[in-house]
Amino acid sequence: MSTDKLQEYLNTAIELAKEVGPAFKDGFWRTGQFAAASDFAAEDKEGNVADCVTAVDCFIEKTIFARLRQIYPDHKFVGEETTAESGNGYQVTDDPTWIVDPVDGTNNFVHHFPYTGISIGVAIDKEPVVGVIYLPILDELYTAARGLGAYLNGQPLPIIRSPVLTTPTSLAQCSMVAEHGSARSAAVMKSRLDSFTRLLLDKEHGGACLQNLRITGAAAPDMTLVAKGVAEMYWECGPHAWDFAAGVVLVLEAGGAVFDGAGWWGKNIPQEDRVPRPLNIWNRKILAIRNIPDLPGKPGSGREIQVQLAAEVLEIVEDIPYTPDGSH
Secondary structure, X not given: XXXXXXXXXXXXXHHHHHHHHHHHHHHHHOOHHHOOHHHHOOEEEOOEEXXXXXXXXXXXXXXXXXXXXXXXXXXXXXXXXXXXXXXXXXXOOOOOEEEEEEEEOHHHHHOOOOOOEEEEEXXXXXXXXXXXXXXXXXXXXXXXXXXXXXXXXXXXXXXXXXXXXXXXXXXXXXXXXXXXXXXXXXXXXXXXXXXXHXXXXXXXXXXXXXXXXXXXXXXXXXXXXXXXXOOOEEEEXXXXXXXXXXXXXXXXXXXXXXXXXOOOOOOOOOHHHOOOXXXXXXXXXXXXXXXXXXXXXXXXXXXXXXXXXXXXXHHHOOOOOOOOOOEO
């Protein structure tokens, strides 16, 4: 894919995110076209009271896809709300595929918590190559394309840079963003909370003594925190491709790394195979690590530390089974 074509896709994504920004703000503040409760129309998604969808989600996704189908009629489109309507019944192909979450963090959106936004990604050969995350309430526009860098409102990412951007060498020096998810069965919650406990527990009792664990309520904003350099990592099992595809490009272009997030805890995996694996965005399990500066006099050590930190996380978190997105 040529640089010119990637730039074209990026420009289109930026334009569309800005175009639907006013509708997003109207929905957040319940003004304009979404001033009445009947216009906002929040409801449980697929009978799950821990997940919801609003008329704003549907309006923004339909607006974006209508414009994209005019511009790129031969491209593929995957969106959170249209996919929910079709029961995940779409084919993942190598064709250019626009992956859209019209309101990432809908629960935050409903409760007026500003960590919520619009996520637009483009995948080619099943790999994300363009990402735009727009957080209208915070006035933060994150943009990235493969080989073209990552930016926040035009400022290169990460915004925290060496020597202020530190080089952590253990989880005890790290801050993680993660989510509790909308799957609330006893088995899933026990697995997730047990993983959180092992991450936070002091080392004397077998834990990693993670310095800080944050739950913001939305995957796309979580990925922006990693790309910015204000969180060392993001781990989650269960999000969909539309939750983090755009964020993957941001993190990578900001010098970060991404891995498969399926944990090793409780698995009989030979030591030589306990190596962080490449991320497959359709498998719904992700671990992202921020840009790590090299140690003085040790070129390449930052990349080595990213892999080391990823392995430390995977050793103590438990895998949670989820059906992959789409069909392959």
